[in-house]
Amino acid sequence: MRHTLPIAPQFYVTAPQPCPYLPGRMERKLFTALQGDGAQKLNDTLSKQGFRRSQNVLYRPACAECNACLSARINVADFSPSRSQRKTLKRNKTLERRSTSPWATEEQYDLFRRYLADRHADGGMADMDTFEFAAMVEETPIRTRVVEYVDTDSGDLVAVCLTDVLDDGVSMVYSFYEPDRATASLGTYIILDHIEIARQNSLPHVYLGYWVPGSSKMGYKAAFSGLELHVNGAWEKMRAPETYDAQLHPLSNDPISEQVANISLPDGRPLRARRG
Known part of the structure; x- marks a missing residue:
């Protein structure tokens, strides 16, 4: 009988390109394929x-001279809505949540195009066509849901979030919403509702993506209580936003090889041990 050891994921680094968050900086990403039975x-x-x-x-x-991007998540148990967030919930009380399999629709794409035209007309997704949009929604090897928000008064689809289900929470992969409802604070509402989704399913966290000190695009995430940031390899409760540094520190980041070696795999061992 022939036995083979599980193959460890391979990690790669992108070429430098302009940072979308902090002007004048270059970004690189460390990435790996998500495929197979262990995805x-x-x-x-x-x-x-x-x-x-x-x-x-x-x-x-995985930038050479900058570590400003910090992964952010909300600890559901520590979250308490602010006064303005409670108003946002009331303002959107006519919305109904509908959770579906990851399947793209024309109605979603039309909303997506209106959102990009208003909010991100010069962004990297501005030229995304229907096929690319379908790929973004449907190409997922894991447990993913499309969470739609429909106005029960008008019947209109007003917001959508592509959401992954993790063993310790929900991860908001990408969300978009009706730009004509600027006063409804739909972006905030989607996060608030995902906190409720996590609570209903006894999941402790809501993953929000990255928070970047000094970036106005990411400032809204700091408004949520219970926020945790991934700093130097560990999660910590967010301090006052102004205490986080977005300055360049050329010697503060580990070499890419060290970053990869210290990644822990599902078996609990760091990649360094797996290859040793």
């Missing part, structure tokens, strides 16, 4: 180490 466990494990999913790829920033 769900790998996503669960690497999400706890600051990785994010995009279709069948897991990635996290």
Whole structure:
């Protein structure tokens, strides 16, 4: 009988490209393929180490001179809505949540195009066509849901979130919403509802992606109580936002080889031990 050892995931680094968050900086990403029978466990494990999913790829920033991007999640048990967040919930009381399998629709794509035209007309997704949009939604090897929000008064689809289900929470992969409802604070509402989804399913965390000190695009995440940041390999309760540093520190980051070696795999061992 022939026995083979499980193959450890292979990690790669992207070429430098302009940072979408901090002007004048370059970013690189460390990434690995998400595929096979172990995809769900790998996503669960690497999400706890600051990785994010995009279709069948897991990635996290691996910049040579900058470590400003910090993975953020909400500890559901520590969350308490602010006064303005309670108003946002009341303002959107006519919305109904509908959770479906990851399947793209024309109605979703139309909403997506309106959202991009208003919020991210010069972004990297601005030219995404229907096939690319379908791939973003449908190409997932793990437990993923499309969470739609429909106005029960008008019947209109007003918000959508592509959501992964992890063993310790829900991960908000990408969300978009009706730009004509600016006063409804739909982006905040989607996060608040995902906190409720996690609570209803006894899941402790809501993963939000990255928070970047000094980036106005990411400032809204700091408004949620119970926020935790992945700093130097561990999760910590968020301090006052102004105490986090977005300055360049050329010697503060480990070499890519060290970053990869210290990644823990689903079996609990670091990649360093797996290869040793």
